[in-house]
Amino acid sequence: MKMSGSEILIKSLLKERVEVIFGYPGGANMPIYDALYDYGKQIRHILVRHEQGAAHAAEGYARITGKPGVCLVTSGPGATNLVTGVADAMMDSVPMVAITGQVAAEYLGSDAFQETDVMGITTPITKWNCQVTHADEIVETVAKAFYIASHGRPGPVVIDITKNAQFEEADFFYKKVVVKKLAFTNHFDDDEVRKAADLINRSKRPILLVGHGVLISGAEKEIDELTRKGEIPAAATLHGLSVMSWSNPWFVGLTGMHGKYAPNVLTNEADLVISAGMRFDDRVVGKMSEYAPLAKVIHVDVDASEHNKNIKADLPIVGDIKTFLKDLLPHINTGHRRSWREQFRILDKKEQTAEKKRLKKHRDDITMDEAIKTLSEKTNGQSIIVADVGQNQMFSARYYDFKKPNSFITSGGLGTMGFALPAAIGTAVGNPKRQTYVVVGDGGIQMTIQELGTIMQENLPIKILLLNNEFLGMVRQWQELFFDKRYSFTNMTGPNYVDLAKAYGIKAKKISKKINLRTAISEFVESKESYLLEIKVAKEGNIFPMVPTGVAVDKVRLE
Amino acid sequence: MLYTVDIVTENRPGVLYRIAGLLTKRKINIERINAYAVKGKGISKIFFTADVEKKVMETLAKQIYKVIEVADIKYHEVSH
Numbered sequence: 001m002k003m004s005g006s007e008i009l010i011k012s013l014l015k016e017r018v019e020v021i022f023g024y025p026g027g028a029n030m031p032i033y034d035a036l037y038d039y040g041k042q043i044r045h046i047l048v049r050h051e052q053g054a055a056h057a058a059e060g061y062a063r064i065t066g067k068p069g070v071c072l073v074t075s076g077p078g079a080t081n082l083v084t085g086v087a088d089a090m091m092d093s094v095p096m097v098a099i100t101g102q103v104a105a106e107y108l109g110s111d112a113f114q115e116t117d118v119m120g121i122t123t124p125i126t127k128w129n130c131q132v133t134h135a136d137e138i139v140e141t142v143a144k145a146f147y148i149a150s151h152g153r154p155g156p157v158v159i160d161i162t163k164n165a166q167f168e169e170a171d172f173f174y175k176k177v178v179v180k181k182l183a184f185t186n187h188f189d190d191d192e193v194r195k196a197a198d199l200i201n202r203s204k205r206p207i208l209l210v211g212h213g214v215l216i217s218g219a220e221k222e223i224d225e226l227t228r229k230g231e232i233p234a235a236a237t238l239h240g241l242s243v244m245s246w247s248n249p250w251f252v253g254l255t256g257m258h259g260k261y262a263p264n265v266l267t268n269e270a271d272l273v274i275s276a277g278m279r280f281d282d283r284v285v286g287k288m289s290e291y292a293p294l295a296k297v298i299h300v301d302v303d304a305s306e307h308n309k310n311i312k313a314d315l316p317i318v319g320d321i322k323t324f325l326k327d328l329l330p331h332i333n334t335g336h337r338r339s340w341r342e343q344f345r346i347l348d349k350k351e352q353t354a355e356k357k358r359l360k361k362h363r364d365d366i367t368m369d370e371a372i373k374t375l376s377e378k379t380n381g382q383s384i385i386v387a388d389v390g391q392n393q394m395f396s397a398r399y400y401d402f403k404k405p406n407s408f409i410t411s412g413g414l415g416t417m418g419f420a421l422p423a424a425i426g427t428a429v430g431n432p433k434r435q436t437y438v439v440v441g442d443g444g445i446q447m448t449i450q451e452l453g454t455i456m457q458e459n460l461p462i463k464i465l466l467l468n469n470e471f472l473g474m475v476r477q478w479q480e481l482f483f484d485k486r487y488s489f490t491n492m493t494g495p496n497y498v499d500l501a502k503a504y505g506i507k508a509k510k511i512s513k514k515i516n517l518r519t520a521i522s523e524f525v526e527s528k529e530s531y532l533l534e535i536k537v538a539k540e541g542n543i544f545p546m547v548p549t550g551v552a553v554d555k556v557r558l559e
Numbered sequence: 560m561l562y563t564v565d566i567v568t569e570n571r572p573g574v575l576y577r578i579a580g581l582l583t584k585r586k587i588n589i590e591r592i593n594a595y596a597v598k599g600k601g602i603s604k605i606f607f608t609a610d611v612e613k614k615v616m617e618t619l620a621k622q623i624y625k626v627i628e629v630a631d632i633k634y635h636e637v638s639h
């Protein structure tokens with residue numbers, strides 16, 4: 001039976017089990033919207049307030065469900081507004097299928113109204129992209145797009161559909177596509193598994209680095225077993241957080257720029273670094289030439305191009321981390337590495353002393369650490385934390401006591417301010433059983449604040465913890481430390497956030513005194529509906545430890 | 560180091576652009592380039608010569624190989 005390209009698109013999405021679309025209509029995708037009108041029962045459409053929000057919401061959805069997030073926008077400004085979110089998904093390996101409307105094929109290249117070169121703009125920030133100019137190309141393109149987005153190392157794809165293809169009629173037969181290149185992820189053999197086991201068994205001071213890949217592959221149990229059986233201290237990258245909890249005695253916390261003191265210092269004393277689904281980002285390794293100088297490196301990654309890119313690997317393993325660990329575990333000897341673990345504890349004490357000293361400076365003001373710690377306690381570490389970018393993000397990473405996997409969603413690679421509020425829409429929609437909390441600064445919330453409207457319209461019970469220091473805090477901290485306290489354009493006057501939230505029908509409260517913190521957070525946590533809690537925090541609080549850019553990780557600063 | 564890179568790829572719009580982007584990103588200048596479609600096979604061959612740091616070449620080749628349409632890539636140093 002013949003049907004329009006638009007209907008073919010919707011039917012194809014249904015075949016890919018799409019349940020939610022985050023989108024925004026316009027001239028060049030109106031036929032698709034018209035087709036969507038008849039499928040309201042099968043596909044939930046969430047109307048965002050800005051296309052960037054659609055992309056971040058799709059990211060949040062993808063990260064919490066493991067399925068590709070789908071967004072649908074119009075040509076020109078719709079597509080360019082989407083770009084930040086697509087780039088963000090690329091950097092953080094998030095599966096996403098973004099559909100952009102495009103001017104009719106006959107106008108391509110003529111600078112038609114709302115024409116932009118979407119293929120040109122999105123090529124460097126997508127895993128794959130494709131322009132469709134005929135209805136009969138839609139099925140194969142959609143099938144391929146979903147396959148590519150979700151196989152191998154996940155990432156975003158863009159499908160640009162010209163308006164004529166949306167109107168045109170064609171037959172609908174859905175056929176799944178397999179992209180051979182991505183069908184096989186494991187390219188390691190028994191010999192390499194044994195070599196890895198041998199390196200691990202012989203190591204006296206190994207450190208395991210747990211990254212996003214572990215969550216993507218669902219290898220939390222295997223990581224737990226490896227660390228306990230082998231007695232191997234394990235640190236997490238920003239996206240590897242929540243894989244392990246502190247109930248595992250071998251967990252040593254976050255590593256990298258604002259990671260804990262011990263894993264940073266001791267990486268440079270380790271004789272073996274085992275990297276599990278992480279890519280040695282510069283925010284993790286600091287000065288590359290002085291990273292882990294004593295260590296052999298085992299690097300497990302599905303993406304072969306990550307091997308030897310930043311850090312030379314003695315044993316690169318191309319494959320899925322879960323499969324690899326399952327093969328590896330039987331070869332791992334029971335470890336005896338308590339004294340090595342003890343060295344982390346000794347350095348933790350040093351960090352705690354510095355932390356106490358830092359907190360003393362803020363006797364009256366609430367600090368971000370206290371706010372996050374209280375939230376962590378009151379939620380028993382069970383919630384989904386969607387953190388924005390800046391100090392609020394790093395304090396969330398450091399002080400929320402994650403007890404469940406896949407609980408920390410943030411923009412790592414791109415560091416996109418404004419990520420949290422829309423991404424939380426995606427996590428709340430993707431997993432309504434778990435409570436989503438947004439942690440955000442006064443700078444970041446204002447970048448995508450219009451999404452309060454989406455939260456209102458969809459009646460999403462998202463809790464928003466606004467940590468207001470009246471500064472672009474992280475930049476101010478750098479100005480304090482590296483630019484002689486010259487606070488160049490980082491103080492920010494904000495609106496009345498409580499009134500603003502209320503204008504969107506969202507409950508809100510503001511506190512500034514330490515004595516009110518616990519009750520305010522209790523009330524915030526207990527609320528059944530969306531709630532914005534603004535906490536006036538110390539204006540010049542700093543996050544430490546810190547590895548300044550381009551400095552070796554063992555030169556991590558405590559103050 | 561001057562390298563010659565030979566690529567076999569599915570013949571589709573945008574592939575050359577995607578590969579060129581991987582070079583542009585690292586500010587690598589192409590010295591010579593040649594590309595043609597193999598008749599009737601739906602594939603293209605791309606050859607280029609560029610000055611690439613030795614330690615970057617391995618990663619660059621793997622990144623080019625990640626382009627979905629690319630079926631094969633080989634590279635070798637050009638002797639002067």
Ligand SMILES: Cc1ncc(C[n+]2csc(CCOP(=O)(O)OP(=O)(O)O)c2C)c(N)n1
Nearest residue numbers: 390391392415417441442443444472473474
């Ligand atoms: C879109 C974007 N613009 C600029 C930056 C640079 N930047 C990083 S952190 C930061 C300050 C964030 O301030 P705020 O949102 O108030 O959070 P805080 O650090 O105070 O917690 C800025 C401006 C960024 N990461 N993203």
